[in-house]
Amino acid sequence: MSTAVTEAPSFLDRYPAGSILPQEGMDQPTWVVSRDVLADVARDLRDDPSTEFDLLLDVCGVDYPDREERFEAVYHLYSLPRNERLRLKVPLTEEDPTLPSLIPVWKAADWFEREAYDMFGFRFEGHPNLRRILTHDAFQGHPLRKDYDATRRWILTEDKIYRPKLQVPEDVADDMFERMTINIGPSHPAMHGTFRVVAELDGETIVASEVEIGYLHRCFEKMCETHTWQHVIPYTDRLNYCSSFINNVGYCRTVEKMLGIEPPPKAVWARTILSEFSRIMDHCVCNGSTLVDAGALTNFWYYFQPREEIYGLLEACSGARLTVSYGRIGGLSQDLPPDFEARCRRLLEIIPPFIDDVEQLIDKNGIWHKRAVGTAAISAEDAVNWGWTGPCLRASGVGYDVRKARPYDLYDTVEWEVPVFHGGDVYDRYRVRNAEIRQSLSIIRQLLDRGMPEGRHIVDDPHVALPPKEACYNQMESMIYHFKLIMDGILVPPGERYDMVEGANGELGFYIVSDGSSKPYRIKVRPPCFPIFSTFSDLIEGASVSDVIVTLGGLNVIAGELER
Amino acid sequence: MSQPSREPHAHPEGPAGGQPPIPPAAHPAYHPTAVEPYRPSLGERLYLPLLAGMMVTIRHFFRNLFHGAEYTIDYPEARRQYSHRYRGHHILTTRPDGSVRCVACFLCATNCPAECIHIEAAEHPDENIEKFPEVYEIDMLRCVFCGYCVDACPEEAIIMSNNYDMAYFTREQSVVGKVDLMRPFTFDEDRLGYRPRFPEEDALRAKMRREAFDLVSAAKQQAQAVPPPD
Numbered sequence: 153m154s155t156a157v158t159e160a161p162s163f164l165d166r167y168p169a170g171s172i173l174p175q176e177g178m179d180q181p182t183w184v185v186s187r188d189v190l191a192d193v194a195r196d197l198r199d200d201p202s203t204e205f206d207l208l209l210d211v212c213g214v215d216y217p218d219r220e221e222r223f224e225a226v227y228h229l230y231s232l233p234r235n236e237r238l239r240l241k242v243p244l245t246e247e248d249p250t251l252p253s254l255i256p257v258w259k260a261a262d263w264f265e266r267e268a269y270d271m272f273g274f275r276f277e278g279h280p281n282l283r284r285i286l287t288h289d290a291f292q293g294h295p296l297r298k299d300y301d302a303t304r305r306w307i308l309t310e311d312k313i314y315r316p317k318l319q320v321p322e323d324v325a326d327d328m329f330e331r332m333t334i335n336i337g338p339s340h341p342a343m344h345g346t347f348r349v350v351a352e353l354d355g356e357t358i359v360a361s362e363v364e365i366g367y368l369h370r371c372f373e374k375m376c377e378t379h380t381w382q383h384v385i386p387y388t389d390r391l392n393y394c395s396s397f398i399n400n401v402g403y404c405r406t407v408e409k410m411l412g413i414e415p416p417p418k419a420v421w422a423r424t425i426l427s428e429f430s431r432i433m434d435h436c437v438c439n440g441s442t443l444v445d446a447g448a449l450t451n452f453w454y455y456f457q458p459r460e461e462i463y464g465l466l467e468a469c470s471g472a473r474l475t476v477s478y479g480r481i482g483g484l485s486q487d488l489p490p491d492f493e494a495r496c497r498r499l500l501e502i503i504p505p506f507i508d509d510v511e512q513l514i515d516k517n518g519i520w521h522k523r524a525v526g527t528a529a530i531s532a533e534d535a536v537n538w539g540w541t542g543p544c545l546r547a548s549g550v551g552y553d554v555r556k557a558r559p560y561d562l563y564d565t566v567e568w569e570v571p572v573f574h575g576g577d578v579y580d581r582y583r584v585r586n587a588e589i590r591q592s593l594s595i596i597r598q599l600l601d602r603g604m605p606e607g608r609h610i611v612d613d614p615h616v617a618l619p620p621k622e623a624c625y626n627q628m629e630s631m632i633y634h635f636k637l638i639m640d641g642i643l644v645p646p647g648e649r650y651d652m653v654e655g656a657n658g659e660l661g662f663y664i665v666s667d668g669s670s671k672p673y674r675i676k677v678r679p680p681c682f683p684i685f686s687t688f689s690d691l692i693e694g695a696s697v698s699d700v701i702v703t704l705g706g707l708n709v710i711a712g713e714l715e716r
Numbered sequence: 717m718s719q720p721s722r723e724p725h726a727h728p729e730g731p732a733g734g735q736p737p738i739p740p741a742a743h744p745a746y747h748p749t750a751v752e753p754y755r756p757s758l759g760e761r762l763y764l765p766l767l768a769g770m771m772v773t774i775r776h777f778f779r780n781l782f783h784g785a786e787y788t789i790d791y792p793e794a795r796r797q798y799s800h801r802y803r804g805h806h807i808l809t810t811r812p813d814g815s816v817r818c819v820a821c822f823l824c825a826t827n828c829p830a831e832c833i834h835i836e837a838a839e840h841p842d843e844n845i846e847k848f849p850e851v852y853e854i855d856m857l858r859c860v861f862c863g864y865c866v867d868a869c870p871e872e873a874i875i876m877s878n879n880y881d882m883a884y885f886t887r888e889q890s891v892v893g894k895v896d897l898m899r900p901f902t903f904d905e906d907r908l909g910y911r912p913r914f915p916e917e918d919a920l921r922a923k924m925r926r927e928a929f930d931l932v933s934a935a936k937q938q939a940q941a942v943p944p945p946d
Contacts, residue, residue, distance in 0.1 A: 383829035386862040450773055457787055471801035471876075471910045477862045485867070486801065513772045516765035521756065621912040624870055631870060638827045638868050
């Protein structure tokens with residue numbers, strides 16, 4: 153593994169003894185950091201040439217009511233130049249859960265800290281806008297604390313609705329023109345779900361804005377804690393519902409790693425292929441809807457036909473088009489259909505002409521250029537600091553892709569490349585997705601040429617996977633296992649793990665803590681579009697109202713995943 | 717545009733307008749390559765590529781006109797044919813005598829992530845069968861159609877159809893009871909959905925499948941002949 157964090161970097165000497173303690177036996181290097189030195193350590197970790205942790209992936213809390221220091225704030229860091237990961241844990245007491253805000257170091261901390269405040273009541277000192285983010289303003293208590301009763305309900309009344317007071321820049325505030333505050337969303341057809349942007353307009357230019365999310369919050373993480381490990385899978389479908397199979401894979405892989413099992417080759421093979429098909433589907437939806445928002449309706453049809461065909465494949469495999477629930481811990485829920493390869497080959501024939509048509513139609517279209525080139529441009533430095541990952545980051549010139557940086561499944565056995573564009577604007581986000589569709593097709597083609605591996609679709613381990621139905625009907629032992637597994641569920645050994653897959657819009661991470669019981673102790677999803685959307689307010693300031701729509705489409709923000 | 721965190725790479729105009737971002741040299745992940753900022757050619761500034769785009773739509777128009785490449789379905793007259801794994805409306809299968817196969821073991825209710833199955837068990841009059849469900853209700857508005865109940869059932873008592881026409885006028889109607897689940901819209905083989913044995917699978921299973929369908933067809937006759945008890 154890495155050198156920088158396992159061999160202590162030089163700046164550690166500057167901190168008092170005992171304020172930074174490496175924790176052994178973890179899936180990735182872990183430091184327990186005292187909150188007094190957290191801000192300095194974070195800055196050193198980012199700036200020191202021996203560490204260079206430039207990407208803050210995730211901030212979350214974990215509640216351990218039995219411990220003396222009840223809470224733990226957990227930070228996940230990633231170093232792009234070094235391809236290393238680090239986890240920081242900050243113990244906090246119940247009486248005084250305060251810690252310094254890390255916004256000056258990583259801007260990505262902004263919304264993540266608000267979420268940790270919302271869910272656990274951590275107070276981040278120095279945070280400019282420490283409000284609830286996922287729950288509403290009349291909400292009482294902090295839902296992810298273990299002593300919070302999941303059945304409680306809070307009603308938001310009109311007088312408690314948050315009305316932002318926007319700070320208008322001085323040069324705009326002084327001029328004589330009248331300004332107007334408008335709500336874009338939450339129920340606006342171009343807002344792709346339920347986002348609310350409160351924008352202060354000077355003419356048609358946005359001078360200040362605030363983004364409000366949480367309209368689709370359904371407390372995924374609390375619900376996971378009340379269900380068994382297998383029951384979480386249908387919930388993960390509803391994270392990024394445009395590519396639900398990738399969520400299944402991400403979750404199942406993390407739990408499989410915790411269990412120490414390997415899915416059989418056939419399942420891995422099918423997972424890789426279907427993940428790539430899901431990615432194609434997601435990119436089709438994103439580009440198609442961006443273009444239709446910009447007025448280019450025809451492309452929408454060209455993009456949606458491949459998606460429709462892929463839904464057919466997923467339905468033939470899993471029995472559902474959108475919420476597939478096809479992954480299982482240890483493999484897949486059912487064997488692949490007999491005509492799986494033929495169907496995949498057919499899709500490989502069908503999809504490229506549609507993408508070609510779109511590119512011929514729109515790539516050099518001057519109207520699309522005027523809408524997209526230079527719109528909501530962000531530099532690589534900024535994008536990394538804001539915690540971006542995925543196609544949006546690759547459109548800004550950073551070729552970070554989990555499939556290359558830490559290959560999983562079969563990605564290291566096929567030849568493909570990470571498309572990188574350097575404009576950082578809506579146009580390059582569109583182009584990077586088209587290029588990725590072609591790469592995904594190439595991956596699928598290579599895997600199909602290799603042929604389907606023989607064997608089962610799920611591990612042959614009665615403690616993890618249900619026995620085949622025939623065995624369950626005819627053998628006593630299998631019947632007992634069947635009952636045991638459904639009544640008690642899978643028992644995952646105690647421990648914690650952060651594992652990630654490349655979701656369709658960035659690094660999809662699952663941070664899972666298990667206490668050895670049949671239910672997860674804590675599941676934190678690192679939704680890729682959460683840090684991306686937190687930048688939105690900055691991206692649209694100074695732009696016009698019509699740019700808001702195109703920008704939002706190009707970012708591929710999925711409400712189900714953003715608000716969980 | 718936001719202010720960059722580390723100022724050396726600030727691009728106030730945005731990368732597309734001015735200079736592209738210059739990645740730090742010692743940054744392997746940044747893929748430093750020479751980038752030409754996008755400059756539209758004269759033709760592009762005259763919107764000539766629109767004609768090329770138009771050719772695409774015209775080609776599609778004529779192809780659709782003469783070759784009939786249809787991508788749409790005349791729903792509701794024509795319907796999409798779903799696979800034999802489709803997870804639609806549930807069916808409670810029956811014994812040859814028309815009574816419910818379910819033995820009220822509660823595995824489906826336990827394995828339901830949405831907690832939408834409600835069962836009340838009762839003693840079965842037949843001594844050889846221990847229990848049967850007095851009440852078996854599925855709340856279709858809660859159900860997420862994940863198929864976990866079918867996976868859990870050790871008796872093949874609950875299977876799914878490929879019926880997705882589920883619309884209700886009231887919330888009460890959405891709670892579907894035992895009788896309606898046992899007398900579903902179809903016992904048609906083609907319209908059965910997710911169930912433990914798929915017809916497309918190999919010969920061994922095809923034999924088992926015939927047995928399974930014998931049960932279904934027997935139940936079908938029964939259901940037509942006499943209304944199910946209770």
